[in-house]
């Protein structure tokens with residue numbers, strides 16, 4: 001699943017490539033993807049028409065990110081909200097093959113062939129094509145005819161702060177964790193306090209700050225929260241810088257691969273030794289997610 005650093009890298013790549021380009025035509029092959037959110041969605045042909053007609057001739061003005069949502073804004077004020085969920089991906093290809101941007105969930109076939117059987121929405125732009133691919137089709141692309149209709153959807157009202165925003169302070173984190181009795185890993189992953197920490201980055205930040213993932217959030221002392229706060233900022237910033245954690249097939253604009261995976265210390269390493277103390281790493285399950293930690297140095 002793409003996490004915040006992967007989505008941010010995709011945003012950066014697309015922003016460099018498609019902003020100021022005009023959409024010459026749109027084709028939706030899987031109506032479900034543009035018909036709403038949630039697991040139960042009814043394919044709506046009226047929505048497909050609105051989507052295709054509404055976005056044709058529009059010019060991209062800006063691409064924003066909020067948590068793992070991508071918000072494409074157009075000069076006219078129209079908005080396209082996209083969430084990649086488990087397995088969504090964007091590929092942009094310049095018409096002369098001069099540049100290619102791939103980001104989101106790695107899909108092997110997209111490396112060689114585009115469009116392919118997982119391509120469900122195609123945007124023809126004046127200088128190239130933008131493809132939305134999705135293997136499991138949990139993602140969504142929602143069209144809004146104005147900023148006002150987008151805003152009334154209140155899509156982000158239950159989301160916590162962005163980890164790299166100025167508002168995310170140590171004081172805020174201390175105050176927020178005080179009220180939470182759930183396990184610290186679960187609290188970090190539910191996005192209500194801070195966004196962007198999925199399974200990988202929750203395990204990595206807790207390891208770095210020497211906090212046991214099963215501790216109740218409200219039991220953390222201020223000094224521990226300070227370590228956690230610094231770890232969140234350092235790790236998210238670093239992961240964005242090196243291109244995220246997706247495995248080899250993830251490519252940045254300059255063809256370098258997302259290689260924060262090489263820097264993982266505990267995530268996915270349950271049978272290995274702790275890089276800090278050499279004891280065997282432990283594995284447990286927190287809210288259905290495999291959690292790896294060192295019971296010797298994470299207290």
Ligand SMILES: [Zn+2]
Pocket residue numbers: 274275276277278279294295296297298
């Ligand atoms: Zn250890």
